[in-house]
Amino acid sequence: MPAVSLPDGSRREFDQPVTIMDVAKDIGTGLAKAAVAGKVNGALVDVRHEIDDDAEVAIVTDRDPEGVEIIRHSTAHLMAQAVKELFPDAQVTIGPTIENGFYYDFAYDRGFTPEDLEKIEKRMKELAKQDLPVERSTMDRDEAVEYFRNMGEEYKAEIIESIPQGETISLYRQGDFIDLCRGPHIPSTGKLKAFKLTSVAGAYWRGDSDNEMLQRIYGTAWPNKQQLEEHLHRLKEAERRDHRKIGAELDLFSIQDEAGGGLVFWHPKGARIRREIENFWYEMHEKAGYDFVVSPHIANLELWHTSGHAEFYADSMYEPMQDEHQAFQLKPMNCPFHVLMYKDRLHSYRDLPIRWGEMGTVYRREMSGALHGLMRVRGFTQDDAHIFCREDQIEDEVMGVIDLTLETLRTFGFEDFDVNLSTRPDDAVGSDEIWDHATRALRGAIEKKGLEYTLDEGGGAFYGPKIDIKIHDAIGRQWQCSTIQLDFNLPERFDMEYVAEDNERRRPIMIHRALLGSVERFFGVLIEHYAGHFPTWLAPVQASVLTITERQDDYARDVARRLREQGFRIEPDLRNEKIGFKIREHTLKRVPYLLVLGDREMEEGKVAVRTRDGEDLGTMSLDELSERLGKEVASRGTGT
């Protein structure tokens, strides 16, 4: 007879087989009410699952991540049930959970409209209210194929056919709706209290663009209404921070239809920020021992054959331009150019490591549907650099890049990082020895830096292992900008060499690395991270000089001039407007400091200082102000 041990270490004995629900009830009625599923020896099961032998058992509630997952998955089923009732011709396919919610793909001869979504959601709520029991049953594989085919569910039948023969299939029934599912599921639909359908979109059957397109409905689901509301609020917050919106409001950049999608125009204020980013970048790299190079935008197509890009990456490259003698290729990458420069002369092992950085602008073909503000564009500037080094220098060099990366990202206000190490894929170039050595060096560098990391086995590029670093922005979203990639391919293809101590010719290792990735994309991430509130060192206008009447005009011009002479970015606003109006406008433009000048300040030769956050710093002299600004800018502080 079963004895169950619980997560807190306690044991309970039963004199007959019991279900998860029985165990939960035995512990307490509150827990029984909250139970959405259970765990037996680590495996998730339904609450009706029967335990007939000794086992480690846990009750899963909506407080557990797995519980929330189950709620989302069950909500997807609930949606499918509602859709089948309202649109009997729609065929069900798959309905997995995703971050914050779920989707379900249906085969239907037309798209679902927002009105359809409302109807579906309404029906879902009714079905939830009926508190229909969700019951599991099993069926033989072949029998299940037959069963779904008879119901006209061709897609489901196809899915089941891909399951090995002889396996038992589990089915879940709620009301008249039956779906193939591994489970587990909530015990009854009444557990689903907080969900919302969010959008419809097309999606390919089995994710393959050669297949037909299905209708996908996205939804979000939570254990309770409050969490749902919080989630919807986060979505609103993300919308508020949208870099495309803020970029237009603050006049930072634009994308011009007449010029074409995916090409960024940096307006003066955005270009100002970009210059600050770049200045900082150059400064950091100079300190870290980099030299800077500049390479052309196009080059002989032959070069791209040598590098292999013309073959492997043809889809992402623009068509070559033909002149009378040769074809030129617009560059999608900078690396071959740096390799050519390296090969321009013979290098000694004493020269290594060589670190060459370039803000290199590249152009890549992107399909129209892929374009997205600054995040996905056709022309962008990589903060690129290549390190050419000996094998025994890899670890030190990678540690150096990690230091540089983290310091740079921290300066932009990013504090949390996820490090990912990707190792050898199946179709790789280079010997096992070099892969082993290099991968060990990358891992060593990460570990010596005391960083946690996740391993992506087989996730490396065909030409070498890599480290990716993801940042978390102010509202917790992750962005991957930084990457450190080893390359055994290009040195080989270009026959790169250095002369070793023993006078033998050896192959250098090439490290590609970018900290910001694309300056355009990074700028987009920064805009959203700061919600446009750039710290003073980055702010396009650091202080606005606001006059109360035209009596202060001359004084205001003088204040602006004097601060500008000290290197600050100052804009006077002498318009004949009320001070409240000016404060509002410049606050909305996220100007860090507003300097209000009236007769009183003019007489004292001071300025009244207000921050964009509405804080009144009182009046101060220009010297006091410039000291404060100077410190803030020099420290590249992240706040105001």
Next chain:
RNA sequence: GCCGACGUAGCUCAGCAGGUAGAGCAAUCGAUUCGUAAUCGAUAGGUCGCAGGUUCGAUUCCUGCCGUCGGCACCA
């Protein structure tokens, strides 16, 4: 590229059973000279994304194209 939605003044949006359009903000001009998040008034501004079609007549209906947005696929 694929599915869907959308495209009206610089911006945000209203309107239209088919009879060539309207508001707020911005802009311009004028008045106001004002103390910490919107002063008042006037003026100007539109080939209603583009091209065809239906119609006596199209911004409105239909078709195609372009673009934007949400996804999918793609992202060295």
